[in-house]
Amino acid sequence: MSAYLIRRLFYALPILIGVNLITFVLFFVLNSPDDMARMQLGDKRVTQAAVDSWKAEHGYDQPLLFNADAPGLGAFTETIFFQKSVKLFAFDFGSSDSGRDIGYDISQRMWPSLAIALPVLLVGLAINISYALMIIFFRATYIDWGSVVLLVAMMSISGLFYIIGGQFLIGKLFHLVPISGYDTGPQATKFLILPVIVGVIGGIGSGTRLYRTFFLEEINRDYVRTAHAKGLRERVVLFRHVLRNALIPILTGVVAVLPLLFMGALITESFFGVPGLGSYTIDAINRQDFAIVRAMVFLGSVLYILGLILTDLSYTLVDPRVRLS
């Protein structure tokens, strides 16, 4: 197991290097730091001196790949590539274009993101699985058909409308909870209710439909027929046999997204004013703060790869037939 893990981690390395190269090319080669400085300074007729001072201030004043002026190893370390891209591997994100420490910001903003994403995931999972089970219980009836139509319709609604509708109905019409904002500690709960509800409802459409197909696949298997033939009641068949087997794809799917929960939900957070990583990213995009976007790209891919590894591991845990090799 541990040998496998170590090997997987080594496989992850070239991928991360690839991600790093892509972001490097995107951010520094396609547009020179000069272009970026001009964009940030905003004016067409910026003097070269102003551009230079902006670059020096933000550490973009070095050559891209090779610094011929620096002595020894400095030829490679005192470059933008090393300072801005290689250092990401040590999770040293540097400071944002507005001068704040990105690493610190991320560690602070991770938790509100998690406070929304985790309940959404858990509650959503519970609701989707129970709903899908109910549909399966009533399969090939009008309840089944009507539910599928409802699910497809729910899938066809943009997530933006769920958020806007939720804010309008619950926040404005009924005045149950505040529309947006955040607080530390237990007071945060009242701010979290609405985003969580909206997140869960928005996910029902695609989630339940997917789980329904998982269940449908299981219910056509031989062992289910055997169970029926033995005279087991439908309830027992569903809960003891079908549910447990269908949980394998469901759980592994969930494990894959677990690490990404830290990244937060982009749109939800910025709509509800939650100071998480999602709204952090959106703010950075709107302010055109490249340093933060770069850091988040790297962090996102690290978490994605982590999710892949966890998925493989979880397969062996829930399904003993799968062996790691």
Place this chain on the structure above:
Amino acid sequence: MPVLLTTDVLIFLLFALAVGFGVYAARHEHLRAPWRSVVRSPVGVAALVVICFYVGIGLLDSLHFHPRIEPPSVIAAAADAGGTGEEAAPTARYSTQVLSVLDLWLTGLRERQEKTFSAPFATHLFVKEAIEQPDGSVLRAYPRLAHGGAHLADPAQRNRDVMLRGLLGLVKGLMAWTVLAVLLVGLLAWRRGESFSAVGEALWHGRLSAHTAGDGRSDDPSDMGSEGAPGDGIPWRVALLTLGLMLVLCFIAAELAATYHILGTDKVGEDVFYQSLKSIRTGLVIGTLTTLVMLPAAVILGIMAGYFRGLTDDIIQYLYTTLSSIPGVLLIAAAILMLQVYMTNNAEQFDSLVQRADLRLLFLCLILGVTSWTGLCRLLRGESLKLRSADYVQAATALGVRNSTIIGRHILPNVLHIVMITVVLDFSGLVLAEAVLSYVNIGVDPTMNSWGNMINSARLELARDPIVWWSLAAAFVFMFTLVLAANLFADVVRDAFDPRLRSAR
């Protein structure tokens, strides 16, 4: 003077491709059979009709041109009744404005601008203004709209007028529908060599039996119903019903839109209905071009990885794992930010705002394609791996057929259905993605009409009291209809082509 925007070219290329593929599929039984089952499904047919309306509007909106400006002198000369014989008109001048055929068609909607917000069917502005009375006093009230319901002497007659015009539209729509239905029945009768009334009755009968069986998808009753219908099992009555519904809606909207703002106006007084119609093209472009631009890479790389194995496989797998490990939104954000930097620094390269917006749209499609090709590539790789060991491929290899020929003749035709399912399945997701991306300002150009931009600008007005809801509602209805139709259609296509893939997603 016609203008060819890059996306226009691609759209028509795509359209030609689709037509060409249709011809190709019609000649090959293994592709024709699933499509036949698609058009036999009532849900599929209904969705297809709705999609056709959207596509038609989108295509009309893709024929761009610079409108000709009539120089005032020429008009004056024409008014002179051509006495002086100044026929040699000066060289035609064209406006820098880029319009589409749809714009031309909707000139009325486009030009009837109000000052600011007005509710659907309103006769008065949504906000109070100081109006100068004839006697010189100033009154704060809701002024009459410049165009919406301006023909009414007394605004109180509005409801009656709306009703009458709606009825007129209904009648016109029904008339158009009848013409089309008669044409269809006539065509069917001619093809089947039966009398017109017999075919018509059979069709009508099929429709009746569907009604008695309950308006269910419940496959069995509707299948039984379609047996009664003429033709090759195509549920014509569903098609005709959907067509009728769409036609009636279109005609009523057209009739009312001539004198009212049926979906209100937005902050700068632009007609929301016009915006929604213009947004259709954007949605369609994002939904289709994205898959078009990613197809070559995904298909070639996917098949190569599966077919050649070894080092090629490793490299391609590495490539798509790397790309898919970057969170999609962030990659798009990074790329669009870079495009913005490029555009601000090279503003002189773009002739017009429209061209600039168009280029951004194309770039968005490209980058969305980059983030979404990996799924298809993985599927194709798996399928080619399987096909590689099929007997006929082995035989071809043993006979010394070249690799390129094997791929072209044996592998590609056998993975086409996966490509097609992916194209159809991705469409709705991409349309929805556009809205979200535009909200984050990394979507289409803010000057471009799109549902995302509509939502984005309407969102800021939700805080008003009373609430300004119509822009949101319009974007919601238009988007929901398209995406729902696309989703339903995709389901039918998927089931027809490959029931196994249902679990793969």
